[in-house]
Amino acid sequence: MAEARQAGATERGSLSGVRDGQDWRSDLAGHAKIFAEPAHSRLVKAEPFLKRSIPILIVAFLIVIATARMVDLLEERNRLEDGARQATALTAVAATAILAPDRSALASQHRWNVELRMGNALPSTLITHGRFVLVSNIDGRVFAATSYGNSFVGRSLDQIVPASSPLSLFGVRAGVHEVEYRGQSYFAAQSLLPAGGSVTVLTPVSRVIGPWKQEVSVNVTLFAATSSILLIILYAYFSQASRARNADEIYLEAHHRVDTALSRGRCGLWDWDLDRGGLYWSRSMYEILGLAPRDCVLSHAEVAKLVHPDDRSLLDIARTSSGTNAQQLDHTFRMRHADGHYVVLRARGQITGGPKGARHLIGIAMDVSEQQRLAQRTVEADQRLFEAVESTSEAFVLWDRDSRLVMCNSKFQHIYGLSDEAVLPGADKASVLAAADRPVVKKTIAASDGPTHAKSMEVQLADGRWLQINERATRDGGSVSVGTDITQLKRHQDRLRDSEKRLMASIGDLSASQSRLEEKAVELSDLNAKYLAEKDRAEAANKAKSDFLANMSHELRTPLNAIIGFSEILQSGMFGPLGSDKYCEYADDINNSGKHLLGLINDILDMSKIEAGQLNLACERVDIAPLIEETLRLVAVQAGAKSIKLDSKISAGLTLHADRRAIKQVVLNLLSNATKFTEDGGRILVRARKYSDAVTLTIEDTGIGIPKRYMKRIGQPFEQVQNQFSKSCGGSGLGLAISRALIALHGGAMKIRSTPDVGTIVSLRLPLNPQKKFS
Numbered sequence: 001m002a003e004a005r006q007a008g009a010t011e012r013g014s015l016s017g018v019r020d021g022q023d024w025r026s027d028l029a030g031h032a033k034i035f036a037e038p039a040h041s042r043l044v045k046a047e048p049f050l051k052r053s054i055p056i057l058i059v060a061f062l063i064v065i066a067t068a069r070m071v072d073l074l075e076e077r078n079r080l081e082d083g084a085r086q087a088t089a090l091t092a093v094a095a096t097a098i099l100a101p102d103r104s105a106l107a108s109q110h111r112w113n114v115e116l117r118m119g120n121a122l123p124s125t126l127i128t129h130g131r132f133v134l135v136s137n138i139d140g141r142v143f144a145a146t147s148y149g150n151s152f153v154g155r156s157l158d159q160i161v162p163a164s165s166p167l168s169l170f171g172v173r174a175g176v177h178e179v180e181y182r183g184q185s186y187f188a189a190q191s192l193l194p195a196g197g198s199v200t201v202l203t204p205v206s207r208v209i210g211p212w213k214q215e216v217s218v219n220v221t222l223f224a225a226t227s228s229i230l231l232i233i234l235y236a237y238f239s240q241a242s243r244a245r246n247a248d249e250i251y252l253e254a255h256h257r258v259d260t261a262l263s264r265g266r267c268g269l270w271d272w273d274l275d276r277g278g279l280y281w282s283r284s285m286y287e288i289l290g291l292a293p294r295d296c297v298l299s300h301a302e303v304a305k306l307v308h309p310d311d312r313s314l315l316d317i318a319r320t321s322s323g324t325n326a327q328q329l330d331h332t333f334r335m336r337h338a339d340g341h342y343v344v345l346r347a348r349g350q351i352t353g354g355p356k357g358a359r360h361l362i363g364i365a366m367d368v369s370e371q372q373r374l375a376q377r378t379v380e381a382d383q384r385l386f387e388a389v390e391s392t393s394e395a396f397v398l399w400d401r402d403s404r405l406v407m408c409n410s411k412f413q414h415i416y417g418l419s420d421e422a423v424l425p426g427a428d429k430a431s432v433l434a435a436a437d438r439p440v441v442k443k444t445i446a447a448s449d450g451p452t453h454a455k456s457m458e459v460q461l462a463d464g465r466w467l468q469i470n471e472r473a474t475r476d477g478g479s480v481s482v483g484t485d486i487t488q489l490k491r492h493q494d495r496l497r498d499s500e501k502r503l504m505a506s507i508g509d510l511s512a513s514q515s516r517l518e519e520k521a522v523e524l525s526d527l528n529a530k531y532l533a534e535k536d537r538a539e540a541a542n543k544a545k546s547d548f549l550a551n552m553s554h555e556l557r558t559p560l561n562a563i564i565g566f567s568e569i570l571q572s573g574m575f576g577p578l579g580s581d582k583y584c585e586y587a588d589d590i591n592n593s594g595k596h597l598l599g600l601i602n603d604i605l606d607m608s609k610i611e612a613g614q615l616n617l618a619c620e621r622v623d624i625a626p627l628i629e630e631t632l633r634l635v636a637v638q639a640g641a642k643s644i645k646l647d648s649k650i651s652a653g654l655t656l657h658a659d660r661r662a663i664k665q666v667v668l669n670l671l672s673n674a675t676k677f678t679e680d681g682g683r684i685l686v687r688a689r690k691y692s693d694a695v696t697l698t699i700e701d702t703g704i705g706i707p708k709r710y711m712k713r714i715g716q717p718f719e720q721v722q723n724q725f726s727k728s729c730g731g732s733g734l735g736l737a738i739s740r741a742l743i744a745l746h747g748g749a750m751k752i753r754s755t756p757d758v759g760t761i762v763s764l765r766l767p768l769n770p771q772k773k774f775s
Contacts, residue, residue: 054237058230065226069219077212081187084129084208085176088189091126092201093172095133096191098122099199111153114144122146130207134160138196149202161188161200171198178205259283266367274351274359279303288345288367290338308334308342329363344369394484395467401477403429415467415483437462458486466490560594560601567591610741617659617745624654624688624695631667632686639675639684648686656695656766662742663766667697669735670762674701677760690768694748697764706754 098121099114114135122133132149134142136157145153152160160181161167166174167190179188185205192198259282262268268285272278278297286293289306311333329349334342349363386407389396395412399405405427413423416436423432439459454472461467464487471481569575570587632646639646656663667686674684682702689696736752743750747767754760 055234058234062223062227062230066223069223073212073216073219076215077209080208080212081205084187084203084205085189087126087128088131088187088201088203089172089176091122091131091133092189092191092199094122094126095135095199095201096172096193099135100194111144115146118144118146129203131201131203134200134202136197136200157198157200160186160202161190167200168198268365270347270349270363270365272349272361274361285365288343288365289335306335308336310334329361332368343367344372394482396480396482398474398480399429399478405429405432406478412483415461415465415485459483560597564591564594567594610738610745615745617662619657619659622656622658622660622663624656624697625650625652627660627664628667628686628688628697631664631671634668635671635675638672642675642678642680642682644675644678644681645683646686647683648688650687651689654688654690654695656768658746658766659742662745666739666742666764667699669739670699670764673735674699674703674760674762677701678703691765693769694765694767697766698761700759700761702759705756705758705760706752707756711752711754 095118098118118133118135127133127146127148130148132146132152134149134152134157135144136142140157140163142149142152142155142157161179165177165179167177167188171190171192174190176187176189179186179202187203187205187208188200190198190200262282262284266284266288268282268288270282270285271280279300280297281294283293312331329347329351332344332346334344337343344367345365346368347363347365349361351359351361353359389407390409392409393411395409395415397405397408397412405423405425407425408423412418413420418432418436422435439461442457442459444455444457454470456468456470459467459469465485466487466489467483468486469481469483471479473479567587567590571584571591628648628650632648636646671684671686678684678701684702685698685700687698687700740750743764743766747769749765751763751765752760753763
């Protein structure tokens with residue numbers, strides 16, 4: 001309650017301070033009745049918030065007081081119960097200590113001796129609040145008690161403390177328990193006697209918490225009274241607010257209209273107390289500066305911070321006006337906007353005297369930033385126009401409706417040889433033209449009778465220059481003339497006439513040349529027709545050759561097969577020995593030559609089929625590893641004869657959609673070349689792996705290599721690198737050409753890299769999808 005009284009005193013002090021501030025602002029507002037906002041209007045603005053917050057604060061205040069007192073009362077009850085429990089346990093221990101030494105009295109169960117002994121020995125502080133001690137024998141029957149427990153003498157202790165209770169089993173170690181007997185609660189503590197029996201101490205709970213309940217009743221009564229008083233105060237507040245609402249709404253409506261008018265007009269009202277230094281602004285003044293509206297009096301220091309440092313201080317202006325007895329003020333200055341830029345304000349005010357003799361400067365501030373910017377833009381536009389006119393290459397002059405000079409550029413002055421005094425603005429047109437250099441030639445080339453009265457003329461000056469002058473009337477009755485120097489144009493016209501004469505002569509020469517060119521074109525057309533005919537015959541001959549070779553496969557191979565077969569019969573001696581070693585040597589030569597010639601013919605026929613487009617691929621799923629192993633076995637005998645080591649590194653499960661016979665022929669050709677051009681004891685390595693969407697097959701040898709200058713010829717039909725070693729090996733030069741052509745038919749590519757005396761690497765790249773080609 002003391003805290004509540006202190007809070008009430010603090011609140012009254014705060015309200016008193018608010019009323020003092022309101023009186024100060026109300027006094028200041030008396031000099032600006034239109035826009036100054038009195039204190040009660042601020043209460044009206046704050047009324048919705050107060051109406052919501054005051055009941056909440058009062059309820060919260062009552063809840064806090066009730067909660068605090070409730071917690072205090074609960075703690076008080078717990079303290080009383082703890083004290084009663086401790087006193088009960090202590091009484092049980094004390095009674096046991098008093099009765100335990102006199103075993104004879106306990107054994108005889110003499111009631112008066114036991115009660116007299118306890119009455120003399122137990123402190124009176126322990127036998128309070130209705131607490132009493134019961135002494136029972138070994139059979140559990142009460143035979144002695146203190147004054148408050150006489151009604152329990154002769155009764156069985158089990159009716160109060162059952163035999164199964166922890167008190168009966170453990171005695172003092174069980175602590176204090178709350179028991180029920182005949183609808184009344186007791187704090188019970190029990191101590192076992194050495195000779196048998198027990199001492200039981202009972203404290204009525206109602207006697208312990210009775211005073212506490214009375215205190216609770218008193219606190220509830222005080223709380224109800226306090227709540228009623230606060231509710232009455234709350235009702236009085238709302239009644240008072242309701243009575244003031246109508247008048248405040250009327251005032252706020254008028255104030256809102258004034259603020260709306262000021263905001264639309266970008267104006268702000270202010271009242272400056274010159275004696276006290278306070279300055280009051282209307283809401284529209286804050287909006288002009290982008291500031292949050294404040295319902296308070298501003299100090300001069302706060303306002304001075306917003307004024308541009310280069311502008312004159314408002315305080316100096318006020319002092320000057322006051323010192324000169326000037327009653328009115330008109331001043332333009334800049335104030336900083338909330339965004340950082342400055343707003344140009346024009347303040348107009350008047351010094352008046354207040355009701356208490358205080359001097360006030362009351363006025364209006366208008367935002368003239370836009371007017372300032374427009375004026376600046378006008379000056380800048382005039383300056384840019386003047387610079388544009390001055391920088392143009394034409395002579396420019398502007399006359400007003402009275403034929404007086406408005407402006408001209410230096411080009412006009414220079415062309416007509418005018419002095420600076422002759423071209424002063426306002427000079428008469430006749431005097432300006434009289435002072436100008438006279439033209440030698442002047443002729444009008446175009447004129448208009450329309451509303452613009454435009455005309456153009458050409459003028460030649462004394463120094464030989466030509467001008468084209470375009471003159472047009474302006475809307476205000478004046479005229480503007482622009483003179484363009486066309487001297488170069490006139491000179492170009494003269495040169496153009498000369499050029500036209502020379503051009504006519506050249507046209508005659510060109511006509512003759514055109515006739516000769518037409519004759520040459522006819523001759524070229526005849527030659528082109530002959531060339532096309534010869535080209536067709538050459539292509540037909542080449543196709544006939546390819547068709548012939550492709551069709552002569554049987555006729556050429558049959559005799560060679562017969563020669564090879566008979567030579568093999570001679571070698572084997574099937575019909576008897578030849579009789580001479582010379583004949584065996586001749587038979588070997590015949591056989592080797594026949595095989596060589598058959599291979600050469602087979603290569604030529606294959607190449608012819610490819611060129612004739614008669615070779616068709618039979619594509620199937622080909623397993624690369626078995627195919628390469630098979631080709632390695634075919635060249636193994638030839639490689640073994642030269643002690644060449646054959647190795648292979650093939651990725652597992654590598655397959656390709658291709659023509660098996662063609663791929664085998666390519667690999668066999670490349671392995672045969674590698675074996676042929678690798679010296680004894682060399683090495684050939686075959687590798688195959690999958691790379692992206694293609695299979696890469698590489699054949700690497702340690703042969704003689706190919707010089708760089710011959711690399712472009714490798715793979716062309718009938719092309720061979722001629723050196724001492726290759727000549728001894730022989731060959732038709734078609735193996736690589738056939739291999740390259742077969743790889744190309746599969747949509748792949750073949751690349752050869754070689755280093756002389758180091759070896760050669762041939763790489764084949766075959767797509768997994770035969771339709772995709774590689775370059």
